[in-house]
Amino acid sequence: MTAPRPPLRSLTGRIAFALWLAAWLVLAWMLLSPRPPLAAAVSDKLAHFLAYLVMTAAAVSFASNRRALATAALATLALATLFELAQSLIPGRAFETGDLLANAGGTLAGYGLALGLLGLWTRQPAQGRRNAR
Numbered sequence: 410m411t412a413p414r415p416p417l418r419s420l421t422g423r424i425a426f427a428l429w430l431a432a433w434l435v436l437a438w439m440l441l442s443p444r445p446p447l448a449a450a451v452s453d454k455l456a457h458f459l460a461y462l463v464m465t466a467a468a469v470s471f472a473s474n475r476r477a478l479a480t481a482a483l484a485t486l487a488l489a490t491l492f493e494l495a496q497s498l499i500p501g502r503a504f505e506t507g508d509l510l511a512n513a514g515g516t517l518a519g520y521g522l523a524l525g526l527l528g529l530w531t532r533q534p535a536q537g538r539r540n541a542r
Contacts, residue, residue, distance in 0.1 A: 425470035432467065433488070436460055440492045443501045457511035458518070461489055465519025469526045478527060482520040486513060 439445060439460075468481035489512035497504040 422471045425467075429464075429467055429471065432464065436464065437492065441495055441499060441502075443499055445502075454507055454511040457508050458515040461485060461512045461515030462519040462522070463515075465516045466522040466526070467519075469523040469530075472523070472527070475524065475527070478520065478523050482516055482523075485519070486516045489513065489516060 465482050465485045468478055468485075472478045472481055490509065493504055493509045493512065496502040
């Protein structure tokens with residue numbers, strides 16, 4: 410039996426990482442556009458929370474362990490802060506502490522979800538369950 414390949418060295422892991430980076434580009438455009446595309450469609454705070462929950466949880470598609478997930482979550486939180494600060498430089502946009510808190514909450518929720526998924530995917534079957542029947 411061969412050991413599993415680290416996710417970013419596998420083709421699937423590289424594709425997942427590339428898609429994650431592409432999603433960051435879309436999110437950056439949405440957050441830094443003078444006219445946000447979802448401005449009237451949904452609650453601003455809910456949109457921030459959900460965007461960062463999804464971005465953080467999606468990291469489980471290429472992260473192979475808790476440390477890699479923590480790194481992705483910290484990177485997500487750093488980008489959330491940078492994007493929010495950058496909004497203060499864009500006409501018609503402003504830095505909002507509430508948005509930053511929603512971003513952080515979404516990041517933490519996404520990290521928790523990703524840890525749960527990683528735990529399910531990497532859990533070894535119990536000895537008793539393997540020998541049952």
